[in-house]
Amino acid sequence: MKKRLTALILAACTAFLLSGCGSKHDPNTVTILNYGKYFEPGLLDQFEEETGITVKYEEYESPEEMYAKYKAGSIRYDVACTSDYIIQKLIQEGETLEINFENIPEFQNIDETYLGYCKNFDPENRYTLPYFFGTVGILYNTKMVDPAETNSWNVLWNPKYKGQIIMENSVRDTYMVAEKLLGASCNTTDREILDRSLDLLLEQKPLVYSYLSDETADWMAAGNAALAEVYSGEAAYAQTLNPDLAFCVPEEGSNMWVDAWFIPKTCRNKENAELFLNYLCRADVAMENFDYVYYATPNKAVFEQLDKELQEDETIFPSKETMDNCEFFQPLDEITTNYYTELWEALKAY
DSSP states (O other), rough: HHHHHHHHHHHHHHHHTTSSSSSSOOOOEEEEETTTTOOOOOHHHHHHHOOEEEEEEEEEEEEOOOOHHHHHHOOOOSSEEEEEHHHHHHHHOOOEEOOOGGOOOGGGGGGGHHHHHHHHSSSSSSSEEEEEEEEEEEEETTTTTOOOGGGSSSGGGGGTTTTOOOEEOOOOHHHHHHHHHHTTOHHHOOOHHHHHHHHHHHHHHEEEEEEEEETHHHHHHHSSEEEEEEEEEHHHHHHHHHHTTTEEOTOOOOOEEEEEEEETTTTHHHHHHHHHHHHHHHHHHHHHHHHHHHHBOOBBBHHEEEEEHTTTTTTTTTOHHHTTTTEOOOOOOOOHHHHHHHHHHHHOOO
């Protein structure tokens, strides 16, 4: 009994310390939460050298994982990056602090066009700073797939590509494909549409090689699959590794997304967080990040330095026509979110 009591006390103390409640607050740090492989690692070292501020850096894989990690409350983050619909949800829940843009003079480098897109989830541009943007589409090997087939998401259901199809390991992105094929919004709460989407994905599953995330580009570049549902930036990166790869957004439409930085209400070092955001907006830093991540940047100082061929590459920088045929994810109510989770688990268990 004494051993069990000691173990419980130790566990409680550990949780207390991780939460920051039991440890002395260090004002010379900044605690950051970001997607995996979404920041040039050397730039964090450079920030520390330039400012003397110690960076504590955490990563996650999916927006839903980020939300759960943040809401768990075990770590008090000063600044975080995630996808539009999760930020919108956090704003609605009162979990975000207003950014003082007077402390971010390099914000002048952000193109107003993308601030306009941010209004879809941050109507007054008070809480967010756009980082990268793009679409979701089909990456395919031109030696294995006829480009004419990729005009529709239906190609991902073609039995001749059995075992050669990769889908996103993300509930919203994967269900979006089925919803678009059904002519529905990717923000639908209609149970009939959601059930029919599951039926479509269950029909497709025997054809699917795997549900992947960050590995998709490398697998496609290596020729391990013929087709993949993928984020546009991943597609652009894969194309640098294999010139036989091409990318398109099907005619049924897709998701357009913006990943942005925000300051959560858990922040204890707001001045450091804003100093970090200003650092991100610097042209030299943003260029290095663009070269590393290879997603579309809203930083006009970076865009203006790119060669014309890269500026006109619609895999990285989608055309207005493509973007107009896409829609942003919106946060879903709790009941629908839970239902999506049930459907996702049913798909994975099949």
